[in-house]
Amino acid sequence: MTSLSPDLISVIVAVFNGIDTLQQCIDSIAQQTYANKELIIIDGGSKDGTVDVLESNRDKLGYWVSEPDSGIYNAWNKGLSQAKGEWICFLGADDFFWDAQVLERMASQLMTVPPDIRVAYGQIMLLNNNGENLYPIGEPWQGVKERFKQVMSIPHPGLMHRRSLFEQHGNFDESFRIGGDYELLLRELKEADAVFVPGLIMIGMRQGGLSSSPANSVESMWDVRRAQKMHGLRLPGFFWVMAMIRVYIRLILWNLIGERMTRKFIDFGRRVKGLPPYWTKT
Incomplete structure (x- = not known):
C-alpha cells in the first residue's frame, strides 16, 4: 500500500471480461458528489473489449492494469498495493454505487467513527439479471455480531475497511476462491466491532456471481x-x-x-x- 492520503476513499474494482457492466460501474463512481476519491481497476487480462473500456475511461481512473491474475483476491491485493485512501472498499465489475451521494453520505459518517473501529457498512440492493430490484440486505451490527462468527452476515460490496485493518492483519488470503472476504473480516471482527450506517443503500449488486450456484x-x-x-x-x-x-x-x-x-x-x-x-x- 502506498502513502496515506487523509479523507481519501479508495475504490478498488476487480474485473475479468466485464464489458457488459463495467461502464456502469465506472460511471457510478465517477459521478459521486464526494470529490476526494480514487478509482483503481485491476483487470485479469480480459479478451472481450474490457480493455477498450478502460482505455476510453483513463481520465476517470487513478490506476488500472490488465494482466493475468489468479482470482478476485489476487486482483484486490494488487489494488491494495496502489491504494492511498484512509478508507478502502471493493467492488466487482457487476456492482455499482446506488446513487451519486453514496460516498458523500458515507464519508460524513466515517468522520465520526472511533479510531478503534475499522469496518463500516450500509446495505446493498440485490438485483436480478434484468436489473430489477429484489430487496436490500444488511442489518445493524449488534443484531448480527454473534452470527458473523458462523456465517457471512454483513454485505461485503461497498463495505469500508479502514487502512489500518490491512496494516495489522495483512491482505486477502489468495488460497480462497470464494470466502476470502469473510476470512479477512473474521480476522478483525472475531473480537472487534463494526459500524452500521442505517438508511444508506451503498451498492446495487447483480445476482449470479461465484457463490450463487x-x-x-x-x-x-x-x-x-x-x-x-x-x-x-x-x-x-x-x-x-x-x-x-x-x-x-x-x-x-x-x-x-x-x-x-x-x-x-x-x-x-x-x-x-x-x-x-x-x-x-x-
Missing part, C-alpha cells in the same frame, strides 16, 4: 468453515450447520427435480416464512 454455495460454506478453523473456532455453530443443511437440500433438489422446480419450491418456502421471493426472480 448450488455447487459453489457448498464450496463457499466450506470456505467459511476453513476460515473459522484458521481463527480458533474449532466447532461449527448452529447457524453454520443450518445454512449448510439448506445448501445441501437445494443441491439435492436441483439434481432430482431440476433447477426450475427447485427455484419455485424454495421461493414457496420463503413466502410461507414471510420473505420476498428470490430464486424465481434471478
Whole structure:
C-alpha cells in the first residue's frame, strides 16, 4: 500500500471480461458528489473489449492494469498495493454505487467513527439479471455480531475497511476462491466491532456471481468453515450447520427435480416464512 492520503476513499474494482457492466460501474463512481476519491481497476487480462473500456475511461481512473491474475483476491491485493485512501472498499465489475451521494453520505459518517473501529457498512440492493430490484440486505451490527462468527452476515460490496485493518492483519488470503472476504473480516471482527450506517443503500449488486450456484454455495460454506478453523473456532455453530443443511437440500433438489422446480419450491418456502421471493426472480 502506498502513502496515506487523509479523507481519501479508495475504490478498488476487480474485473475479468466485464464489458457488459463495467461502464456502469465506472460511471457510478465517477459521478459521486464526494470529490476526494480514487478509482483503481485491476483487470485479469480480459479478451472481450474490457480493455477498450478502460482505455476510453483513463481520465476517470487513478490506476488500472490488465494482466493475468489468479482470482478476485489476487486482483484486490494488487489494488491494495496502489491504494492511498484512509478508507478502502471493493467492488466487482457487476456492482455499482446506488446513487451519486453514496460516498458523500458515507464519508460524513466515517468522520465520526472511533479510531478503534475499522469496518463500516450500509446495505446493498440485490438485483436480478434484468436489473430489477429484489430487496436490500444488511442489518445493524449488534443484531448480527454473534452470527458473523458462523456465517457471512454483513454485505461485503461497498463495505469500508479502514487502512489500518490491512496494516495489522495483512491482505486477502489468495488460497480462497470464494470466502476470502469473510476470512479477512473474521480476522478483525472475531473480537472487534463494526459500524452500521442505517438508511444508506451503498451498492446495487447483480445476482449470479461465484457463490450463487448450488455447487459453489457448498464450496463457499466450506470456505467459511476453513476460515473459522484458521481463527480458533474449532466447532461449527448452529447457524453454520443450518445454512449448510439448506445448501445441501437445494443441491439435492436441483439434481432430482431440476433447477426450475427447485427455484419455485424454495421461493414457496420463503413466502410461507414471510420473505420476498428470490430464486424465481434471478
